[in-house]
Amino acid sequence: MRRPGIRSLAGGAAGIVAGVIGGIALTSVSAASGPTAAVPDVDAVHVPPVLTRAGEPVTLRYAIVCAPRDDGEPCDGSGSVFVRRGQSGPFQQLALRRGEDSRDGRYFVDLPREIASWPAGFSYYATLRDGGSGATITVPAGGAAAPQRSVPLRDASEVALGTHPFGRGRAPDERVVAAAWGSEARDAGLLGSRELGFVGPSSFDVAADGSVVVLDQVNARIQHWSRVGVKATTVDVSGGLADFALEPGGAMDVLEPPSRVSPAAVLRSFRSDGTLLWAQRLSDRTWAKLAVGQAGPVVQQQPSEQWLPVAEHGAALGRAAQAGHGRPGQPFANGREVVVERVGSAELRLAELVGNAVVRSWRITSATPLGEVQLAEPRGDHLVVVAKTYSDDRSEYIVLVLARSGVVDSFAVESLEWAESAPLARFRLAGSSLYRLGSTAAGLFVDRFDLEVLR
Amino acid sequence: MKAFLVAFAVGVVLAGAAGAQAYHRFWANCNYDAPTFMTTMTRDAAQDYANAARYEGYQWGGGCWNYDDSDSYPYDAPGDPSAHGEGGDCSGLTFKTWRESTDDWRDGRYYWRALRNVHGPYTAGDFRNGLGAPNHVVAKATAGVMDAFASPTHIGMVFARSLWGGDQIVEAKCEACGTNIFYRTYRSDPSYGGVARWGWTG
Numbered sequence: 001m002r003r004p005g006i007r008s009l010a011g012g013a014a015g016i017v018a019g020v021i022g023g024i025a026l027t028s029v030s031a032a033s034g035p036t037a038a039v040p041d042v043d044a045v046h047v048p049p050v051l052t053r054a055g056e057p058v059t060l061r062y063a064i065v066c067a068p069r070d071d072g073e074p075c076d077g078s079g080s081v082f083v084r085r086g087q088s089g090p091f092q093q094l095a096l097r098r099g100e101d102s103r104d105g106r107y108f109v110d111l112p113r114e115i116a117s118w119p120a121g122f123s124y125y126a127t128l129r130d131g132g133s134g135a136t137i138t139v140p141a142g143g144a145a146a147p148q149r150s151v152p153l154r155d156a157s158e159v160a161l162g163t164h165p166f167g168r169g170r171a172p173d174e175r176v177v178a179a180a181w182g183s184e185a186r187d188a189g190l191l192g193s194r195e196l197g198f199v200g201p202s203s204f205d206v207a208a209d210g211s212v213v214v215l216d217q218v219n220a221r222i223q224h225w226s227r228v229g230v231k232a233t234t235v236d237v238s239g240g241l242a243d244f245a246l247e248p249g250g251a252m253d254v255l256e257p258p259s260r261v262s263p264a265a266v267l268r269s270f271r272s273d274g275t276l277l278w279a280q281r282l283s284d285r286t287w288a289k290l291a292v293g294q295a296g297p298v299v300q301q302q303p304s305e306q307w308l309p310v311a312e313h314g315a316a317l318g319r320a321a322q323a324g325h326g327r328p329g330q331p332f333a334n335g336r337e338v339v340v341e342r343v344g345s346a347e348l349r350l351a352e353l354v355g356n357a358v359v360r361s362w363r364i365t366s367a368t369p370l371g372e373v374q375l376a377e378p379r380g381d382h383l384v385v386v387a388k389t390y391s392d393d394r395s396e397y398i399v400l401v402l403a404r405s406g407v408v409d410s411f412a413v414e415s416l417e418w419a420e421s422a423p424l425a426r427f428r429l430a431g432s433s434l435y436r437l438g439s440t441a442a443g444l445f446v447d448r449f450d451l452e453v454l455r
Numbered sequence: 456m457k458a459f460l461v462a463f464a465v466g467v468v469l470a471g472a473a474g475a476q477a478y479h480r481f482w483a484n485c486n487y488d489a490p491t492f493m494t495t496m497t498r499d500a501a502q503d504y505a506n507a508a509r510y511e512g513y514q515w516g517g518g519c520w521n522y523d524d525s526d527s528y529p530y531d532a533p534g535d536p537s538a539h540g541e542g543g544d545c546s547g548l549t550f551k552t553w554r555e556s557t558d559d560w561r562d563g564r565y566y567w568r569a570l571r572n573v574h575g576p577y578t579a580g581d582f583r584n585g586l587g588a589p590n591h592v593v594a595k596a597t598a599g600v601m602d603a604f605a606s607p608t609h610i611g612m613v614f615a616r617s618l619w620g621g622d623q624i625v626e627a628k629c630e631a632c633g634t635n636i637f638y639r640t641y642r643s644d645p646s647y648g649g650v651a652r653w654g655w656t657g
Contacts (some may be wrong), residue, residue, distance in 0.1 A: 004538040029644065038510075038524040039506065039507060039509050039510055039524055043506060045502070045600075045614065045615040045623070047616055047617065047618065048618070049614065063499055063502060063600070063615070064499070065499070065502050065503055065506050066503055067503065067507055067522070068500070068502070068503045068504045068507050068569075069503070072491065072493050072495070072496075072500060072554075073495065073497070073500055074497050074499040074500040074503060074657075075499065075503060100657055101657050102497050102498045102499035102502075102600070102657055103498055103599050103655075104599070104600070105598055106497075106499050106657075130601075174487050177642060193534075195534070195608055196533075196534065196609075196629065197606070197608050197609060198606055231498055238631075239631065240631065241637075257632070257635075257637060258632075258635045258637070259631055259632060259633060260512065260513070260526050260529035260530075260630065260632070260633040261529060263509070263510040263633065264636065265523070285636060286622060286636050286637065287638060288617060288619055288622055288637055288638040289619065300618075300619065301621055302615070302617060302638065303615075305617065305618050323604065340618060340619055341618050342618065342619065342620035345596035345597070346596070348620075369595070369596040369643075370620060371620050371640060371642055371643025372620035372621040372640045372642075372643060373619045373620050374617055387620065388620075388640070388643040389643075390595070390642070390645070392595055392648065392649070393645050394645055395643050395644065395645050404457065415645075417644070423639055423640045424500040424619060424621065424638075424640075425637050
C-alpha cells in the first residue's frame with residue numbers, strides 16, 4: 001500500500017469537512033421545507049342555532065381567536081352580525097357586545113324577538129375583527145351569498161327516550177366483513193401501539209351491488225369485499241384518519257385530515273383504478289363528515305358548521321366556490337336536506353328541508369347524555385338516525401327509525417371500537433340495511449342490520 | 456482531487472447517518488426562562504394559545520415551539536423523547552395552555568411562552584385521573600371550551616362544540632398528525648374521561 005502524501009491527507013480532510021457541512025446544509029433544507037400554509041391571523045368559533053323552538057330567545061355567540069398576546073390576555077376583538085328576517089332580502093347590522101365570560105363565546109348579540117321568532121326563520125353572517133392585527137374574518141366564509149340559516153321547528157314530533165338501558169344491544173343479521181389485523185390480502189391495516197393507541201381502517205361505504213368498500217389507509221389501499229372475494233386497489237393517501245365515500249359513477253373520495261406535511265384538510269378523488277382524479281383543499285379549517293350529494297361530494301365543515309360542496313359533476317370547486325354554496329343540512333338525492341343540531345347534552349333536533357322550508361321535524365330528548373350523530377338519512381317516509389348515548393364509562397349507539405308520528409323502530413348497537421376510525425364514519429345506510437364498522441383486538445369487521453320497517 | 460471527492464462523500468454520509476445535527480437541534484432554539492405569574496386566565500386566551508401551536512409539530516415529551524407555521528423536524532422517530540424536535544406532545548400542550556406550574560402542588564397561573572421548553576409533570580393518564588392541584592375530573596357531558604378529554608394515553612382540549620354532537624379538539628396527537636384542530640368523538644368514548652383546570656377567570 002502506498003503511503004499517502006501530504007496533499008492527499010489535506011484533500012481528504014478538506015473533503016470530510018466539506019462533506020459534513022454540505023450534509024448538514026442539505027438535511028436542514030430538507031427538514032425545513034415542510035408545510036407552507038399558515039395559521040390565519042384571526043379565526044372564529046360559532047355554533048349556529050339552526051333549529052329553534054317557538055318563543056325561544058336566541059343569542060348568537062362567537063369566539064374570536066387571534067395570535068397569543070404577550071401579556072397573556074385574550075384578543076381585543078369586535079364585530080358585527082348581519083341578520084335578516086327569513087331567508088332572503090337585505091340584512092341589518094347588529095354590533096356584537098363583549099361579555100365577561102368566554103365559555104360559550106365572548107362576543108354576542110341577543111336577536112330582537114321579531115327576528116328570532118319570524119315564521120320563516122332568520123339568516124345571518126358575521127364579520128369579526130382582531131384589533132391587534134387588524135385581521136378580519138367572515139363567518140360563514142360565504143357571507144351574504146351563503147349565510148347561516150336558522151329555521152323554526154314547527155309541529156315537531158316529540159320523542160322522549162328516557163334513561164338508556166346499557167347492555168341490550170341487538171345482534172347483527174350478518175357479519176359481512178371480517179379481517180384480521182395485518183397487511184395480507186384479506187387483512188386490515190393497524191397502526192399504533194398499546195401506549196399510543198391504535199388506528200384501523202378509518203371509513204367505509206357500501207356499493208350499489210352490495211359489496212362493502214373499506215378504506216384501509218394504513219396499507220394505502222381500498223378493499224372491495226363481496227361474496228366472491230376481496231379486491232384491493234392501491235391509492236396514494238397519507239395514512240391519517242380519513243373519511244371515505246363512493247360516488248355513483250365509481251369515483252372514490254378520500255377526505256384527508258391535516259398532517260405534518262399537509263396542515264390543511266384535503267379531499268382526494270380517485271378513479272376506480274386508484275389513479276388520482278383531483279385533490280382539493282377544503283374551504284374551512286376542520287371537517288366532521290363526508291357524504292355524496294346530488295352533484296358530488298359534500299363535507300360538513302367548521303367553523304362554518306355548514307355542508308359545503310367540494311366538487312360538482314366531477315370538477316373540484318375552489319375554496320371560495322365551496323364557501324359560496326354552504327347549506328345548513330346534508331343534501332340527499334331526493335332534493336331534500338336534513339338539518340341536525342345536538343342541543344346541550346341530551347337533546348337532538350332534526351328537520352327535513354325542501355329549500356329553506358321545514359317539511360318534517362323531530363325533537364328528541366334523553367335522560368342519558370347524547371353524543372355524536374353518526375347518521376341521519378331519509379328513506380321514503382322515514383328518517384333513520386344513529387346517535388351515540390353515553391355515561392362517563394359506557395357508550396352504545398341508538399338506532400331510531402322515525403316517521404312523522406314519532407319512533408316506528410328502535411334498537412341499540414354495542415359500540416365495539418377497539419381501533420380508532422374517522423369520527424362520523426361508523427355507520428352507512430344502504431337500501432333497507434344499516435352497516436356498522438367495528439373492531440376488536442382480533443381485527444376489523446362490518447356488520448349488517450336489516451331494518452324491517454323499511455322493506 | 457480523488458481523495459477530496461471520496462472524503463466528501465464520506466462526510467455527507469456521516470452527517471446524515473449520525474443524525475447528530477438533526478437531534479438536539481430544535482431545542483437549541485428553546486429557552487428556560489421563568490414563566491410569568493398571572494392573575495387572569497381566560498378560556499379564549501387559551502384558545503388563542505393552543506390555536507397558535509397548530510402546524511408547529513409534535514414531539515413526544517416535548518413542549519417547545521415557535522410560530523413559523525411549520526414543523527421544523529416532521530420525521531422524528533415516534534415516541535423518542537431524545538429527538539428533541541419541535542412541538543409539544545398532548546400533555547405538554549395541555550400543561551402550557553392551562554398555565555400550570557411544574558410543582559404539582561401549586562394551582563396558580565403561569566404563562567409559558569412558546570419557546571420556553573417545558574413539558575410539565577403530568578402524563579395524559581395523570582390528567583385523566585385529575586392529578587395535580589390545578590386539575591380535576593368533570594362529567595364528560597358538562598365539559599366545555601378548553602376543558603379536555605383524557606385517556607390513559609392521550610389528552611385533547613375542547614376548542615369548540617359542534618352541531619353533530621362531536622367536538623373540535625385542539626391536540627398534539629402523534630408525530631404524523633402534528634398539532635392541529637380535529638373533529639373528534641372523545642366525549643362519548645368510554646376510554647376518555649372529562650378533565651378540567653380550576654381557576655378560569657373568564
